[in-house]
Amino acid sequence: MTSSKTIVLRSSDGATFEVDEAVALHSLMIKHRIETGGADSTTIDVPEVTGNTLSKVIEYCKKHVEAPNSDDLKSFDTDFVKVDQAVLCHLAKASYYMNIKGLLDLSSKTIADMFKGKTVEQIRETFHIKNDFTPEEEEELRKENSWNLFV
Amino acid sequence: MMADEFPLDIIYGILSRLLIKSLARFRCVCKSWLKYINDPYLQTIHVTEEPTPFLGFSSRDTENLRKISLLRVDQGSMTVKKDPVYEFCYKGWSMTLGSCNGLILVCFNIGTSDHDTFVLQLINPLTKQRDTLPPIKIGTTYAHWFDSGATAGFAFDDSTNTLTTVCVILKQPDWSHDFFDVRRGKLCTMVHRSGMSSWRKVAQNPACPIGGEGVFAHGRLHWLASREFFRSPRKIVWFDVKVEEFGLIDFPDLPEMSPEFHYYVPLVDLNGELGFAYDRHNGFHMWILKQEKWVFHCFINYPLALTNLGYEDVMVSDCWNNAGDILLIVDDWHRGKHLLVYTLKTGDLKGFVWDDPSEAKADVGTDVRMSRSSMFSIRGINPSAY
Numbered sequence: 001m002t003s004s005k006t007i008v009l010r011s012s013d014g015a016t017f018e019v020d021e022a023v024a025l026h027s028l029m030i031k032h033r034i035e036t037g038g039a040d041s042t043t044i045d046v047p048e049v050t051g052n053t054l055s056k057v058i059e060y061c062k063k064h065v066e067a068p069n070s071d072d073l074k075s076f077d078t079d080f081v082k083v084d085q086a087v088l089c090h091l092a093k094a095s096y097y098m099n100i101k102g103l104l105d106l107s108s109k110t111i112a113d114m115f116k117g118k119t120v121e122q123i124r125e126t127f128h129i130k131n132d133f134t135p136e137e138e139e140e141l142r143k144e145n146s147w148n149l150f151v
Numbered sequence: 152m153m154a155d156e157f158p159l160d161i162i163y164g165i166l167s168r169l170l171i172k173s174l175a176r177f178r179c180v181c182k183s184w185l186k187y188i189n190d191p192y193l194q195t196i197h198v199t200e201e202p203t204p205f206l207g208f209s210s211r212d213t214e215n216l217r218k219i220s221l222l223r224v225d226q227g228s229m230t231v232k233k234d235p236v237y238e239f240c241y242k243g244w245s246m247t248l249g250s251c252n253g254l255i256l257v258c259f260n261i262g263t264s265d266h267d268t269f270v271l272q273l274i275n276p277l278t279k280q281r282d283t284l285p286p287i288k289i290g291t292t293y294a295h296w297f298d299s300g301a302t303a304g305f306a307f308d309d310s311t312n313t314l315t316t317v318c319v320i321l322k323q324p325d326w327s328h329d330f331f332d333v334r335r336g337k338l339c340t341m342v343h344r345s346g347m348s349s350w351r352k353v354a355q356n357p358a359c360p361i362g363g364e365g366v367f368a369h370g371r372l373h374w375l376a377s378r379e380f381f382r383s384p385r386k387i388v389w390f391d392v393k394v395e396e397f398g399l400i401d402f403p404d405l406p407e408m409s410p411e412f413h414y415y416v417p418l419v420d421l422n423g424e425l426g427f428a429y430d431r432h433n434g435f436h437m438w439i440l441k442q443e444k445w446v447f448h449c450f451i452n453y454p455l456a457l458t459n460l461g462y463e464d465v466m467v468s469d470c471w472n473n474a475g476d477i478l479l480i481v482d483d484w485h486r487g488k489h490l491l492v493y494t495l496k497t498g499d500l501k502g503f504v505w506d507d508p509s510e511a512k513a514d515v516g517t518d519v520r521m522s523r524s525s526m527f528s529i530r531g532i533n534p535s536a537y
């Protein structure tokens with residue numbers, strides 16, 4: 001039985017969240033901080049993550065730590081990533097910095113799914129990417145991809 | 152999703168999950184994406200896709216021209232699609248030598264009746280590119296494919312990130328191919344790696360002449376060795392593409408094998424492992440080489456004795472999908488060519504449907520290739536591409 005010790009996580013914008021230590025340890029980054037931080041590590045700063053994102057990350061960790069074998073874990077995950085694109089990107093970055101593999105895989109896969117079927121123009125629009133090719137360079141690349149029949 | 156805001160690891164993680172054909176398209180998005188997609192690192196982490204079956208259909212286009220059509224086979228509905236993905240014409244005849252990483256190696260004989268000129272080409276059905284390999288030169292003379300009784304193998308060597316083609320040929324044309332020792336003493340092994348402008352002679356040669364297509368498994372190309380006498384035990388010759396050395400493997404010691412078994416046993420690529428299938432009259436027994444030991448793999452219940460087919464008419468091909476289900480190609484004189492898939496888990500044999508049944512009955516060469524697209528195939532086979 002793990003102790004009911006709690007940890008406070010502080011986001012980049014100063015929001016604080018009190019969580020069970022077991023839940024916090026789901027993030028390998030926090031686990032490392034606790035293990036190397038000494039007896040005084042009850043408040044941990046997470047400057048790479050804003051309050052809104054951190055609260056969602058904690059929600060994910062709670063579910064996965066407290067009920068890892070529940071039948072509805074899969075549907076929880078599916079619903080968890082039904083968020084708008086910006087939130088999804090923030091979740092991906094947060095899970096990367098906080099070293100939460102499950103959430104990183106989940107968000108990466110969801111972003112990858114968003115790419116499917118999109119044209120090059122749609123990708124640029126959705127993710128606000130500037131086209132830095134000259135028209136000639138782009139034409140050359142497109143010529144190499146003449147497999148319309150296959151698509 | 153600005154590239155500079157996202158850690159590279161996440162970008163690569165996302166890209167590694169996309170289909171290869173999507174990645175090819177997304178090379179146009181911006182210069183950073185082109186760099187990421189062309190990065191050899193992405194190839195190492197890219198999720199292995201299910202192989203795509205291509206049916207290569209050879210037909211006569213006009214009096215002098217033959218045509219190769221590559222038809223797509225839809226795995227879900229088990230249908231051979233009618234409209235070809237890629238088609239081209241050529242003179243003379245052709246022979247498929249091998250396939251890997253989504254590319255097909257074909258030998259074209261485009262010569263006249265008294266002098267054959269052959270050309271080796273790498274075909275990429277997805278990008279519709281055909282790249283010609285340099286001609287093979289032994290000393291000062293150009294080798295002739297047919298006269299030299301050549302055997303080839305084609306593989307991707309990930310230690311050097313190159314497409315490697317290995318050709319074992321006779322140093323000089325020799326029509327006495329009945330004499331095992333004579334042929335054995337006159338062999339010469341040539342290797343070509345993508346990016347090179349010529350072939351290189353390898354120091355070693357196989358212990359005996361070889362035949363058929365090379366099966367690539369665990370860094371080695373494997374071929375059936377020719378036999379010295381009719382009832383000599385069959386062996387398998389392997390060539391390690393990294394260290395460029397040859398070796399021999401025996402078949403498993405199975406007492407119930409008839410002498411006919413040793414006559415022709417096709418080697419099979421079982422998702423990167425070497426396998427073979429032999430007919431036991433009530434079906435095919437398949438064996439697989441695991442950690443240099445032969446292990447019984449499965450039994451495909453296809454009793455040839457109950458059909459009008461002969462031993463040569465049913466060919467156990469390679470794996471249909473990543474789960475290891477096996478493709479069988481049946482050449483039935485009455486019904487035409489058809490494909491069967493053996494499901495490893497359930498033991499079911501499921502048949503295919505042709506969109507255009509007349510193509511199944513066509514009296515021409517048909518070859519089915521399981522094509523595994525790879526990052527390499529979208530980068531192109533030009534030296535400048537990588």
